[in-house]
Amino acid sequence: MIKRAIKGFTTAMTGLGLTLRHLFASNAKREVVPITSDNYFEKLEGTNTIQYPKQKLPIPEVGRYQxxxxxxxxxxxxxxxxxxxxxxxxxxxxxxxxxxxxxxxxxxxxxxxxxxxxxxxxxxxxxxxxxxxxxxxxxxxxxxxxxxxxxxxxxxxxxxxxxxxxxxxxxxxLLEKQQAEKQAAKLAAMQKKEGGA
Ligand code: SF4
Ligand code: SF4
Incomplete structure (x- = not known):
């Protein structure tokens, strides 16, 4: 019985510790870093609470957006x-x-x-x-x-x-007019050529 109580208490404390760690981490500010940075994907802290649009997640410099x-x-x-x-x-x-x-x-x-x-x-x-x-x-x-x-x-x-x-x-x-004129000139030249032959 006592063993179970101790185990239950230890588990609860572990869970509470985890919650507190994430609670404090969520207030950490993330800085914008380039995707080429070695620790880009390690920057996971502070992602569970984002005060959007005041806070924004970093985006890769090579990202494809609008x-x-x-x-x-x-x-x-x-x-x-x-x-x-x-x-x-x-x-x-x-x-x-x-x-x-x-x-x-x-x-x-x-x-x-x-x-x-x-x-x-x-x-x-x-x-x-x-x-x-x-x-x-x-x-x-x-x-x-x-x-x-x-x-x-x-x-x-x-x-x-x-x-x-x-x-x-x-x-x-303007383009249609120019094309019509070119076509007419081409036709006239052909007719002249045929008439002269
Ligand atoms: S406009 Fe077409 S080609 Fe350009 S990114 Fe969008 S889907 Fe790709
Ligand atoms: S139409 Fe304009 S934007 Fe599209 S490929 Fe040609 S120059 Fe580039």
Whole structure:
């Protein structure tokens, strides 16, 4: 009987000690450390109580979270949309009628296409990061932003194009006009050639 009481008391004390250890550890502040740090995965203390959003768990520097696009550096090559395994990037390009292009990206690449639409549906994204790997101008990147709570699913579609529908319509009309003129000139040249033969 006495043995059982002693065992019960010892067990209770062990449990209490464990609880107290975690209670005090839960107040410990975690510092953000890079994933390359030797003790990254040993930093388990203090994880049972997080006063979010005042306190946040450390996230790896190489983490894949919200995508962002620096549209001024985008050449609208469509590679990111083509490689995306879940088709969550929708791009509409419009070729410029200006032979000199429409400007340059920060790495000096000439831009020849307008991005009339550049949408990413983050609700579908599987965060594989493939789009960021293929981008020739490195303008589509994974950020460290992970808390993007929304109430409507449609709000997870992010629009990166900086063109208004009116501007896009104007550029489309200019391109159609130029293509019609080129076609007419080509036809006239062929007819002239046939007439001369
Ligand atoms: S991270 Fe992957 S799934 Fe998400 S948009 Fe890029 S390629 Fe598509
Ligand atoms: S791969 Fe890069 S440059 Fe090409 S369309 Fe996508 S974001 Fe733009």
């Amino acid at each position: 995508l962002d696009v620096e549209i001024d550096d985008c050449i609208v090559c469509d590679l990111c949309a083509k490689i995306c395994p879940v088709d969550c990037i929708t791009i509409e390009s419009i070729k410029t009628t200006d032979p000199a292009g429409i400007g340059q990206t920060s790495d000096g690449t000439t831009k020849r296409l307008y991005a009339a639409q550049f949408d990413i549906d983050m609700a579908k994204c599987m965060y594989c990061g493939l789009c960021t790997i293929v981008c020739p101008t490195e303008c589509i990147v994974m950020t460290n932003q992970y808390d993007r709570t929304v109430f409507e699913l449609s709000n997870l579609t992010y629009e990166f194009s900086d063109m208004s529908p009116e501007e896009a319509a104007e550029k489309r009309a």
